[in-house]
Structure formats: C-alpha cells, structure tokens
Amino acid sequence: METSESLSAYKQNKSVKDRLRHHFLTWLRLTNQPVVKLYRGFGTNASLTVHGSVFRRSALPRKTYRNSIFLNLFGLLRLFLVRPYPHATVRILAGDQLAETQSDTDGYFRVDVPLTKSLSCGWHTVHAQLIAASSENVLNECEGQVLVPPHTEFGCISDIDDTFLVSHSATILKRLKVILTRNAHSRQPFEGVVAHYQLLAEANSGSNATNPFFYVSSSEWNLYDYILEFSKKNGLPEGVYLLSPLKQFSEVFKTGQGKHMTKFARIVRILEAYPNQRFILLGDDTQEDPNIYAALVRHFPERIVAVYIRQVHGKNEPKTRDILREVEVAGVPICYFAHSADARKHSLELGLIAT
Template identity: 30%
Template sequence: MLFNTKTFIKRLRKPGTPFHQIRLRIKKRLGWLGIPVIEPFTGFSNGREVFIVGNVMEDKGLEKPEAGHKPRANMLAMFKRYVSDEIGGVRIKIKFRDLMDVVESNDLGLFHCRLKLEHPLPDGVYFEKASFELLDKVVETQSSIIAEGRVMVVSGNHSYGVISDIDDTVMVSHSTQILKKLRLMLFKNARTRIPFEGVSAFYRALYKGKGEEHFPNPMFYVSSSEWNIYDLLTDFMEYRSIPSGPLLLRERKHNIFKFWKWSRGNHDHKLEKIRFLFSFFPRLDFILIGDSGQQDPDIYWRIINEFPNRVKAVYIRCVGKTGNISSTRRTALAMKEKNVPVLLIDNTEEAVRHAISSGFIDEASIPVISRQLRKDHQTSGLFSPE
C-alpha cells in the first residue's frame, strides 16, 4: 500500500490519537511546546455532589476581544484556539471546600472529577470557588501552574431549571449555512457576534422566575460547539448580560481546516449531557430551549420519553431548511401528545408571551424585555450584516 501523505497529516493533526501524542513529544523535545495552562470550566453541584471539569493546554495567548478588532485579528484568535495543543496524561489537583482529588487529563486535555460532600450545601443558586494545580512538569521553563474556577450550586427546591442550546438559539450562528457560518467564525469575535433579539432579557427573566420569594432558576447551556471556543462563548454571554451557567460543549474532533463540520453531524453528545443533567438533578424539572437546525427537537423528544413529567415546556426557534421545520412540526405534535407544552417560534416575543401565561416569568419583566428587543434591533445594524 502506497504511503498517503494527506492521511498522515490528517492523523498527525487530529487529537486523541497516538499521532497526536507523538507530535506533542516532538514539539516538547524541540522546545516548541508552549507553557501549559489550566482552563477551568464552570462546574455544578446538587448540594450533595460536585461535578468539576476543565482542560490542560498550551497557552493560547489570546487577548480580550474588542469591537474594533480587525478581521485578521479575529482570524488569528480563532487559529490559535485550534492550533494550541491539548496536553494529556498530566495530573491535576482539584480542591473544593474541604474536598480534594487528583485526576489525570485525557488525550484531549480534558479532566473531570465527581466529589461527594460530607454535609449538604446551603439551599439556593450561587457560585463557589474551586482551585486547580498542575502537578506534573510539562516544559523546562514551567513554574507553578494554578487556576481558580467556579462551581454553580443548585440546592433546595426550585421552580425549574433551563437547558438551552447556544448556536442559532442564543447566538446567531447560521449553523445550517456553511459560508455564512465560516464568515462569522473567522471574522467576528465575542463583542461583534450578535444574539437573537431580546434573548438576554428573556433569559434573565427565566433566571429570576416568578416573584422575589423564590430562588433563582439555574441556567445550563448544552451546545455542539467545541471546548476550544469556550472562552469566546463565555465572553459573549458576559458581554451580552446573558445569565451565567455551566457550558457543556463537544469534545474536539475537527481541526482548524474543517470549519464546515463544526456543529454538524451527530449530536448524540448533547443527548448524553442532557441526560446527565436530568440524572444529576433528580428533583429539578426543566424548560428546554433549542432550534430546528441541529436535531434539538429529536433530542428533546427522547428526553421527554426517558424522563416523564420533568419537562415543563419546550421552545424551538425555527431556522434552516423547510424540511427541518416540517420534521420539527411532526416532533412537536408528538411532544404535545405527551402533555408537554411546545412552542415553535420565529422570534423571542412568542416565547415571552407563553412563559408569562404559563407562570414561568413575572409580568413585571415585560418592559425590560421590550426595551431589550428595541435595543437589539437598533444595535444589530452597527455591525456588518450576519
């Protein structure tokens, strides 16, 4: 069999393979491997257990995004996200309160731990600190590598939790249109990416819930975006004042030269992560929010069947091809037969009206959401068309 150069390069670039490990060893021996950093992702706790996750990788050297950054700066930032190597096989010490564990990163640089608490945490929705320390030396010039992350505690009784997709649900992404998606990924950053109109105020209303006497409702984000753009998504959500919450993203499978496959293909990982949330929070019911472009309706339908009487409502934003929307309508009818309220929406206002009539959010939030809708409509024209 002839040697295939393209196949070799492809395998060499792909993480999670022996070729990836060889490439890391070569870079380390030649002194090309950058200083490692720990990137903690937001963990979560049900008051009795804690789930913590993070990543070890080369320092990407990314600057905070600015609206005035030129397209080439945004392209360089995206390039750095995908050429920085993940570092597997290293030990990380994790501390949360008086608990401690040592875990090892996998071939993709990812690590996680699940800790059992001796005493239940106080009721409410709030964030606590977790600390991380890299125990192994990766490069000669390495000093102490430490990091601090957050854990969202969800303890006690809550009206509901929210599980939302991100691409084409919160943030305009054009996931079903390759060229438009490429343009956004390459030329935009967290400050210039655009949310759907009114989403930030609507999500804040869902977080607040109905009345001051209740705990806030926890927000979770499950997306087919890859962990490599975690910083972009969290910066975007912070800048747009979208309620903070754990992001559960996709394990990296594609390299910088395969933009067209990002957020496409099989989305079973989203199903697995949503299942985990339902199991980890057995006393919490959920509102599910997604779009018609990435199999969200089918995933939510399976969740409804696997966890009966725990889905309070489903909101699906209609995007993409007519065939997707037709299939979504059929799935929505099946959900309604299970007595789950389903709304297929073209804009945020429709979801707001339903959430108010269902008692999910307070009517007092209407003026704030209306102002946000007007503001988003006005400011969407400040950037080049999506």
C-alpha cells in the same frame, strides 16, 4: 563521534530555533507552557462535578475587540492551535476535599468530588493543580467556579448556536463567515432573546435565588472563553456550559459539527444530578435539537416543563412540526417560534414568567 564544536553548534542552533519559536508563539498570543483550565462546573450540597482541560499549548486571553476582519479571523483561528495534554495528573481542591484525576486523550477531565460538609446554594470557588509526572511539582494552577443551584420551580437547559446566538448553523459557508469575521463583542443575539432568558431566570425563584441555566452545545471547548465573553457582554443569565470535545486546527471548518447524541448524554447528566428539579428545554431547528428534546421527553416525561424551538431553517419546518407534535401529545407544552416575542408570550400564558 561528534566533536565538541559540532555539539556546541547544534546547541546554539537549537537555542536560536527555540527563541524564534517562542517569539512566533508570543506574536500569535499562544503559550507552550503547560496549562490547566477549569470550566464552570455544577453540583449539590453533597457532591461537586469539576471539569476542565489540560494543554501543552494554549491561547492567551484576548485583550481587545476591534472591528477588524483580519484580527477577528486571527483571534478565532488561534483558538484551534491549542495542543491538549493527555494523561496529565490534575489535583482538585473542592470544598473541604482533595481529589486527583487524569486528563483523557483530548486533555479533558471530569471528576465528581463527594463532600463531607454541605455547601450553601450559589457559586463556589474550586482549585486545580497540574502535577508533574515525575515528581510532585506543581506545573500550573488555576481556580474556577461551581454552581450549587437552589431548588426552584424550574431550571433551563439551552442550546447556544441559533438558539440565542445568531450562527447560521444550517449553512456551513454562512456559519464560517460569521464565526471567522466577527468576535465575541460584534456577534449578535436574536432580538428579544436576552430579555426572555432574564425573565425565565428570575421567575418564581424566591428572594436571593435565580432559576439555574445550563448551556449545552455542539460547539467545542475551544470556544469556551469566546462564548462566555459573548454571554457576559449581552447580559445572558450566568450558567454552566457543557460543550463538545476540543478540535484541532485541521478541523476548524467542522466547528459546531460534533456528535449531537453526546449532547443528549450531557443533558441526561444534568437531569440525573437534580432528580427533583424540572427543566425547560430551549433550542432551534437547524440541527438535532428537536430530536434530542423529543427523546428527553420520552425518557423523562414528568421532568420537562416545556420545549421551545426557534424556527431558523425553513427546510426543516415540516419535520420539526411532526417531532414537536409527538412532544405535545406526550403532555409537554411546545412553542415553535420565529421571534422571541412569541416565545415570551407563550411563557407568560403558561405562567412561567410574569409581565
């Protein structure tokens, strides 16, 4: 049987260990407190799709962006030191409705909340609470934004890496170099892409409305704040982001290498949410965008306005041209371009944007 002295020593050692661990995590700008996080959602005036993640350990927001390889490497790696909180109870307040859901094994949750009162078009604030399993205590809470888009002439669904963000996705060593040594402020968009996207957002949308943008990527939710900060800094149209499941630290070298067909399913979810809306698809030739977009044209031929594919990886050009030829035969305009100026010219010729 343990003596009172040994129990006291054990508690003291444990307390010291806990304090050291707390200081180490603080130095890393990580927190071991339970956290619920909402991502930008989307919906209609009848229903909202609210989604997010629950964490046992999560990264605190980055405060400074300095041109330091060490700080950029450190800032990126800690995003993969998160620990998801599976099977956690989350309470959602959206519009005038309350809903409860549970996170999956990756800590992710998504819930469709039906509304009894219609919401106007635009961004709406929703709230989430993380509820303790053994009681009704609120462990953490946050708020997020959900977009109810207006019905416009078209919406846009865009990939991220190598579509508007220079990422070198086709070459793993180059991709790792750029993502590990640069930050959301030092990364670069392709020349002219922001101006093209802004024109697409504003075109023929009417007063006080813009064409909705959805950014669908194989990049993980670990990079959500990183991508959002990059988009804000560079003036990309505000939109909804649908990324891939969280990765752990051991998988950091596989970032952006998710199951690409889940991307097809995420885009289908958008198309089904807005059955009367047509969409422009924008991607690149480094991975599976041409195949995914061709499959969407086969399934939804009347819903796709045009397909834009950025030419980044020369080895994929013959295959990409064959795929896009099928899309064009199906009656959907295509633009396979190396420079955003060519994509912008194509949009102008189709009457999608004005000069």
